[in-house]
Amino acid sequence: LIFSLNIEGTEKKMDPGNHSSVTEFILAGLTEQPQLQLHLFLLFLGIYVVTVVGNLGMITLIGLSSHLYTPMYYFLTNLSFIDLCQSTIITPKMLVNFVTEKNIISYPECMTQLYFFIIFAIAESHMLAAMAYDRYVAICNPLLYNITMSYYICFCLTVGVYILGITGSTIHTGFMLRLFFCKTNIVNHYFCDLFPLLELSCSSIYVNELLVIVLSAFNILTPALVILASYIFIISSILQIHSMEGRSKAFSTCSSHIAAVAIFYGSAAFMYLQPSSVSSMDQGKVSSVFYTIIVPMLNPLIYSLRNRDVKFALKKKFRL
Structure with a gap:
């Protein structure tokens, strides 16, 4: 009887058509302390409202202001779009966790959230690098700026950013779909992220962890090096x-970008550029808050409050 049960269990686990016995996950959220739930709900609801208004406002303002039709603001429009999508993928589901006893997410919804989260996380990383390169050309080679940063080149850079995001996300999600989930279905996070999901797998996750390290190194370190090199030449x-x-004036055009870069890359590197056995998921959740929720809110504020052209465009539109 024991032998037959073992055979049956093995067949179930090896069945290629049944990758997971888990049909839904429960998101643990940021905290389990009930006295904090309402306060956190109001806090993150306010952050989400500011994020949506700020990024939509930035996109609209740039679209309506002809003097902002430059490569810098073309990239900034795309950054605002990325931040808006990133926040919308994560925050609404997170808010549900604060007002319900169990924040349940189905297996397909979880994989979909993971897929789009990775797309926009990678896209933001490379978009910040493209913006640093734009600043490098503007300050170090101003006479060649219009040629080097033509509309065609800006368009190609932007398309490349999204292609890298889609490619990286497809690889990660594809290998995640191959895993067999048969442990607890409680995800120790406020959204479906790579490391928390890998902790629930009964299958070998060696390839998945290797992909996380390799692709994260490429998508975090490579843009970071581009940004670092750009600012060495700029300074x-x-x-x-x-x-x-x-x-x-030269420093003021770069300071806002440096602030956004420091927050995003610092928190992302803390989460992904160390082995999962070393990093605590509780610490990881805190760092994740910065690049998934805080950065999308801060970016439009940083670029609007510290940018003369944006402030001028705002005043002009409000006068009308």
Whole structure:
């Protein structure tokens, strides 16, 4: 009898048409303390409203202001779109967790959330690198700026950003769909992310973890190196400017981008560029809040409050 049960269990696990006995997951959320649920709900609801209004406002303002039709604001429009999508994929489901006893998400919904989350996370990483390159060309090679950053080149860079996002997400999600989930269905996170889901797998996750390290290194370290190299040349060029006013203006055009980059790459690297056995999921949840919820809210505020062109466009539109 024991032998027959073992054979039956093995056949069930090896059945290629049945990758998971789990039909739904329960998202654990940020905290299990009931006294904090309402406060966190109101906090993140406010953040989400600011995120939607800020990013939609940025997209609309750039679209309506002809003097903002430049490569810098073309990339900024795409960054706002990415941030808006990223926040919408994560935050509404997270808010449900604060007002319900169990935040249930079906297996197909979980995989769909994972797929689109990875697309826009990778896209944001490379879009920030494209924006750094744009600043490098504008400051270090201003006479060739219109040629180097033509509309065609900007369009190609943007398409490349989304292709990298879709490619990376398809690889991660495809290998995740091959896993067999038969342990607890409680995901120790507020959304379906790679490491929390891998913890629930009964299958070998060696390939998945290897992909996380390799692709995360490529999608985080490569753009980060591009940004670092760009700003080394930028700072070198700025220091050669004799006028203090000229230096101040050059630094002001880059400071907002540096702030956005530091928050995004710092929190993302903390989550993905270390082995899952070392990183605590509770710490990972906190760092995830920054690049999935806080950064999409801060980006339009940083680029609007610290940008003279955007503030001028705002004043012009409100006067009308």
